[in-house]
Amino acid sequence: MPGTWIIVEQRDGNVRKVTFEMLSEAKKYGEEVSAVVFGKNVEGLAPEFAKYGADKVYVVEGDLFAEYNTGAYVAQLAAMIAEYQPNAVLFAHTFNGRDFASRLAQKLEAGLATDAIAAEITAGKGVFTRAIYAGKALAKVEVTTSPILATIRAGVMEVAEAAGAGAVVKPAIAATDADVYQSIKSFVPTVSARPDLTEAEVVVSGGRGCKGPDGIKLVEQLADMLGAAVGGSRASIDSGWLGHELQVGQTGKVVNPNLYIAAGISGAIQHLAGMSSSKFIAAINTDPEAPIFNVSDFGVVSDLFKVIPALCTELKK
Amino acid sequence: MKVLVCVKQTFDTEAKIELKDGKIADAGINLIINPYDEVAVEGGIQLKEKKIVDEVVVLSAGSDKAMDAIRTALAMGADRGILLKQDTAADEYARAVALAAAIKEENPDIILAGHVAADDGSSQVPTRIAEILGIPHINVITNVEIADGKATCTCEADGGTLVAEVALPAVISSQVSWNEPRYPSMKGIMQAKKKPVATKDAAAVDNKVTIIEYAMPPAKQAGVKIEDDPDVCAAKLADWMLNTVKIEVK
Numbered sequence: 001m002p003g004t005w006i007i008v009e010q011r012d013g014n015v016r017k018v019t020f021e022m023l024s025e026a027k028k029y030g031e032e033v034s035a036v037v038f039g040k041n042v043e044g045l046a047p048e049f050a051k052y053g054a055d056k057v058y059v060v061e062g063d064l065f066a067e068y069n070t071g072a073y074v075a076q077l078a079a080m081i082a083e084y085q086p087n088a089v090l091f092a093h094t095f096n097g098r099d100f101a102s103r104l105a106q107k108l109e110a111g112l113a114t115d116a117i118a119a120e121i122t123a124g125k126g127v128f129t130r131a132i133y134a135g136k137a138l139a140k141v142e143v144t145t146s147p148i149l150a151t152i153r154a155g156v157m158e159v160a161e162a163a164g165a166g167a168v169v170k171p172a173i174a175a176t177d178a179d180v181y182q183s184i185k186s187f188v189p190t191v192s193a194r195p196d197l198t199e200a201e202v203v204v205s206g207g208r209g210c211k212g213p214d215g216i217k218l219v220e221q222l223a224d225m226l227g228a229a230v231g232g233s234r235a236s237i238d239s240g241w242l243g244h245e246l247q248v249g250q251t252g253k254v255v256n257p258n259l260y261i262a263a264g265i266s267g268a269i270q271h272l273a274g275m276s277s278s279k280f281i282a283a284i285n286t287d288p289e290a291p292i293f294n295v296s297d298f299g300v301v302s303d304l305f306k307v308i309p310a311l312c313t314e315l316k317k
Numbered sequence: 318m319k320v321l322v323c324v325k326q327t328f329d330t331e332a333k334i335e336l337k338d339g340k341i342a343d344a345g346i347n348l349i350i351n352p353y354d355e356v357a358v359e360g361g362i363q364l365k366e367k368k369i370v371d372e373v374v375v376l377s378a379g380s381d382k383a384m385d386a387i388r389t390a391l392a393m394g395a396d397r398g399i400l401l402k403q404d405t406a407a408d409e410y411a412r413a414v415a416l417a418a419a420i421k422e423e424n425p426d427i428i429l430a431g432h433v434a435a436d437d438g439s440s441q442v443p444t445r446i447a448e449i450l451g452i453p454h455i456n457v458i459t460n461v462e463i464a465d466g467k468a469t470c471t472c473e474a475d476g477g478t479l480v481a482e483v484a485l486p487a488v489i490s491s492q493v494s495w496n497e498p499r500y501p502s503m504k505g506i507m508q509a510k511k512k513p514v515a516t517k518d519a520a521a522v523d524n525k526v527t528i529i530e531y532a533m534p535p536a537k538q539a540g541v542k543i544e545d546d547p548d549v550c551a552a553k554l555a556d557w558m559l560n561t562v563k564i565e566v567k
Contacts, residue, residue, distance in 0.1 A: 011476060070444075070454070094475045099456050102409075102444035111410060111525025114439045127529065132437050136334035137341060139437075140529040181453035182481045185469070189477040196476065202564060227567045244459075244494035245473055250330045250435055251352050251493050259562050270330045276537050280562045282554060288544060298557045299542035300550045310551030315558070315566045 002086045003031025004121065005058070005147075007077075007100065008049070009092040010039060017199055018092040018154035020052045025157040027053035029121050031087065033164065034058055036080070038073055040066040043168060050166025052159065058169045065175075068096045069182050072175040074103045079174030081108070081147060088121050088148035101151050110145035117156045117277075121148060134250040134273035154198050155256050190245070193224075197246060200229035203257045203278070205248055207271075208235035209264020209285060209304055216241045218308040219263050225312055231255065233265045249274035263304045267292030284308070318370040318463075318485075320361040321425035322395065323416055323443070324354040324377045326386040327436040336531055350386045353431020357491045359498040360461070361429050362394040369463045372396050374423060378403040378415050378519055391509035392501030398512065399423075403519035408526045409437075413445030415519035421450065425486065427468065432457045432490035443490040453483035456490045 004026035009016040019035070026033040034056040035049035046057040058080065064072050077100075081089065089104075091097035093115045105112035116128035117138075126148030130139045143149060197203065204226065206219035216236065223230045232242040234249060248255055250270040260278035265271060267283070267290055275281070276295050283296040284304045293299040300307055328334075329347040336342060350358065361373040375390040377383040378401040387398035401419050403412065420428060428447075433440035440456075447454030459478075460471040463485070472479045473492050483489075501509070543550055558564050 009475070016475075095457055095473065096475055098440045099444060102441040103448050103454070105441070106410070106413065106445040106448035109410070109525075111408065112441060113526060114441055130438070131534070132531075133328065133332075133334045133341075134330075134435065134438060135534060137336070138532045138534055140532070142527045142529055143525065144527055145525045182455060182483055185480040185482060187474065187477055187479050225566055226564060244492070259558070259564055268331075269333065277534065281537070282558070284554075288542070293542050294539050295537040296542070297540035297561075298554060299540070300554055301542060301544040302547050302550045306547035307551050307554070310548045311555055314551050314555035 002084050003033060003088070004029060005034050005036050005086040005089045007089065007091045007097065008035050008037040008045070009094055009097060010037065010042065010045065013042065013045060015045060015048060016092060016094070016154070017159065018094070018152065020159045021154070021157040022090050022092065022152050023049060023052040023054055024160045024162070025119060026090065027160070027162050032056065034086070036060065036077070038065045038076070046166050046168050050164045051161055053162035053164040054166050055164045056167050056169050058171055060171065060173070062173060064177065064180070067184055067187070068100070069180050069184065070099055070103050071179040071181045073100055074107055075175040075179040076173065077104055078107050080171050083171065086147050087123055088126055088150070091151045093151035093153045097151050101149055105149050108145070110147070110149055111143040113141050113143050113150040115153050116150045117153050119150060119152065126150065131254065134270070135254055135277060136273050195227065195229050197229045197231055197248070197253050197255055200257050202226045202228035202259045202261070203231050203248070203255050204228045204261045204263065205231035205233065205265060206236050206241070206263050207233035207265030210236060210241065213241055215264060215304065218304065222261070222308050222312060225315055233268070233271045262292050262296070263308065265292055266290045267295065318426040319372045319374065319423070320364055320370045320427040320429060321374045321376055321420055321423055322354070322357050322361045322390065323428065323430035324358060324375055324386050324390055325351045325434050326377060326379055326383045327351040327434055330435055336533060339531060341531055348382060348385060350389055351431050351434045351436070353433055353435065353491060353493055355498045356493050356495050357429035357431050358390045358393055358395060359496045360491055363496065364427070364463065365394070370427065374399065374425065376401065376416065376419055378407070378412055380405055384514065387514055388509050389501060391512045392505040393499055394505060396512065398514035400514060400516045401519045402516065408524040409439050409441040409445060410525045411522040413442050413449060414522045416442065417446045417449035418520055419517065420446065427463070427485060428488045430488070430490050432492060443488050447488035452486050452488065454488040454490070455481055455483050457492045458489055459492050459494050461489060
């Protein structure tokens with residue numbers, strides 16, 4: 001029985017790491033694991049999925065699938081699910097992944113667990129842990145329809161290499177131009193040498209204590225030394241020092257890097273919700289009573305304008 | 318043209334979450350319009366101010382308490398409201414089915430909603446509504462232009478900014494950066510009391526997702542906190558980063 005399908009997240013052949021995280025997770029279930037990749041000229045990616053345990057790689061290729069569009073992708077995947085009947089289909093909890101999964105789930109009149117941070121999948125049963133209230137609480141839920149559908153948060157599952165056959169399967173193309181209802185006019189990639197906030201190993205964030213663009217520059221300088229993503233609390237977003245897409249917290253992104261460095265962030269509950277699950281947390285703040293220190297592994301009560309330059313010098317040694 | 322905005326009443330984002338008898342405790346918690354939906358309400362009102370639409374209808378599914386969310390939206394400037402009484406334990410499927418049925422009766426040209434709710438964080442309902450109604454949707458918009466029966470939307474996308482066009486009617490979900498929602502004026506609050514709000518019962522639909530249990534995340538313990546000369550602090554922090562966290566310096 002075709003066990004778990006992992007919907008690949010890729011753009012221009014660059015596969016998001018969360019795809020490999022999901023493949024590694026699915027391998028644990030002991031059933032067949034398949035990667036499902038949509039795109040144009042993407043068959044060449046198959047060995048990448050085999051390396052993380054994909055027994056099969058369903059390749060859906062064509063101009064119609066060159067860029068993500070909900071209508072054609074949903075029509076195609078729904079037809080494939082009807083034909084092959086996978087036990088579970090997992091998507092990444094990206095903007096595209098949740099859009100894709102939500103419309104598919106409704107088409108199938110099925111349940112869907114979005115933004116899952118843990119999964120237990122057996123034949124016909126899918127139980128997921130979801131962070132609710134932006135991580136202030138957890139809910140364990142069961143999807144009671146078939147196939148089991150979920151979107152998985154990036155960075156919560158371990159990547160492990162495991163040899164898979166990676167046999168390429170080319171399913172019949174069921175979607176047509178008539179299924180497309182969103183006309184893509186342009187896509188402008190964010191010009192940044194820094195990693196994606198939600199996938200970064202290290203995140204350096206700046207808040208009100210940065211006082212302006214000069215403080216943010218220090219945050220960015222430290223981030224670049226560490227190959228880190230830059231984020232911000234609501235104060236620095238609302239002040240216009242950083243773009244909204246970099247906001248960490250309840251009305252922004254939830255991040256869980258290996259190391260989170262909070263510079264000049266007091267730690268309002270909405271911000272803590274977005275970063276408390278980071279493995280290690282360091283905080284630099286002049287206020288010794290700042291709530292950020294309650295969740296920090298290493299707290300520095302000092303002026304970030306002095307500490308960050310000194311830290312950069314130390315790290316260069 | 319008519320715009321319909323779906324709003325969900327949620328806990329204030331400043332609320333501290335606690336469990337009581339295995340459930341999320343709601344006693345004493347301030348309730349607000351989901352911040353993403355509030356942006357959608359503002360977006361709808363601005364479309365009316367630009368004379369692109371004639372009417373802004375607010376729809377909320379939930380308990381009687383959700384009337385407050387509707388009144389807030391009316392005070393901001395929406396024209397009338399619909400409260401769809403539904404068990405708050407309804408899942409995303411059941412909520413979408415109920416909302417879509419009410420929307421169908423209204424037959425709006427544009428359906429707005431936040432792309433995600435700040436409580437359950439599901440980001441499913443707007444997209445599900447579009448599928449039920451058999452109309453296009455577009456998610457996470459930061460701007461929209463309406464012309465010639467089409468919506469041209471700028472959207473926050475994975476790794477960039479997307480511009481896409483859909484034909485109306487369509488479901489359009491908002492990102493918080495689309496606009497800055499206004500505070501209701503005193504005049505608006507007074508007027509809202511007189512604006513019509515219809516109350517209906519949502520059709521009973523079975524959930525597709527069952528909640529097994531709630532839990533609190535493992536509490537994060539505070540570690541060391543040092544107060545010293547900045548250079549000393551920096552040296553100790555660097556040592557911790559290199560030897561405990563084992564980061565790599567580029």
